[in-house]
Amino acid sequence: MKRRDFLKKAGVGAAAAVAATAIKAPAVLAKKTYNWKMVTTWPPGLPVLQTGAVRLAKRIEDLSGGRIKLKVFAGGELVPPLGIFDAVSNGTVECGSGAAYYWAGKNPACQWFAAVPFGMNAQGMAAWFHGGDGLKLWEEVYAPFNLVPRPGGSTGVQMGGWFNKKINSIDDYKGLKMRIPGLGGKVIAKAGGTVVLTPGGEIFTSLERGVIDATEWVGPLHDLRMGFYQAAKYYYYPGWHEPGTYLEYFFNKKVYDSLPKDLQQIINAACMESEVWTLAQFESQNGAALQELITKHKVELIKFPDRVLNALRPLAEEVREEEAAKDPMAKKVNESFKNFQKVVGTWGTISEKAYYDDIVKKYSLKG
Ligand code: CA
Secondary structure (H helix, E strand, O other): OOHHHHHHHOOOOHHHHHHHHHHHHHHHHOOOOEEEEEEEOOOOOOOOHHHHHHHHHHHHHHHOOOOEEEEEEOOOOOOOHHHHHHHHHOOOOOEEEEOHHHHOOOOHHHHHHOOOOOOOOHHHHHHHHHOOOHHHHHHHHHHHHOEEEEEEEEOOOOOOEEEOOOOOOHHHHOOOEEEOOHHHHHHHHHOOOEEEOOOHHHHHHHHHOOOOOEEOOOOHHHHHHHOHHHOOOEEEEOOOOOOOOEEEEEEEHHHHHOOOHHHHHHHHHHHHHHHHHHHHHHHHHHHHHHHHHHHOOOOEEEEOOHHHHHHHHHHHHHHHHHHHOOOHHHHHHHHHHHHHHHHHHHHHHHHHHHHHHHHHHHOOOOO
């Protein structure tokens, strides 16, 4: 039955029929489709990071009923890995995925949205973004670059790194050549180490040949894949320098703002879903990879001595304050971060920490 006949038979008046026709108009407009490109800083196929970006693209396409189609390009495929911020900012492509600490040169404030040495873990970061003013500040930092950021999920606490020399005291960092980027690298430099910025693909060889004495990377899943256990003797934990590194998605602001509201909400929801998915992958797969490193590859796992962590902590605070002093926005973000960490940290001490202190006896690595 034709719609008009149905309306007549149902006794609906002419006015309602006109109204029904009028309602059709937005539906036609809503069929507009968008063909977007997403560029990332990650190598092709990199588990969770690149595969997560590909997964998000598919989710946005599915949730939007195909109205947004996203083609994902790994680092270097379309844009160099560290060129993605500019490419999205100037509208060459619509969106990107990386980690905000790569953009310290744009504004030092960016670093707080990825990882702060001795800063908050994944749970604290998520709380700051979605329960505090973390995401609001992030949007404020990215807006002048014509970008809209969305948290992309956390790696969880990273590992301290692979060393060919034991770290028994802070003095052991003197002259140590370590590949460690970002604020963590600045801390190591303060401790007397030599920071080397080796590209991902050359780390293994550099470590094996003694060009560097140590390297950090991510966590067991990614470290196992890199084969570092064949080139270094000791695997240190915890990753005090990256306690809950957050990944990011960002969108060209003009493009995002011009979208119908429902598509904006679909993007927001898909990114938030991706946050949960990302941490879940890291937690589950890191656990399995750690078992393999210990049992199959007989890796010697060592916790940084408390005296080393206690000596690194004030250096990290110095680095953080120095970075914050470089820019008014970084100062504002640092203050928010510090105040938030004080509150959630205190709560975490009597919740998460107390719980872990107890269950760790049951799941001890030695046990
Ligand atoms: Ca790392």
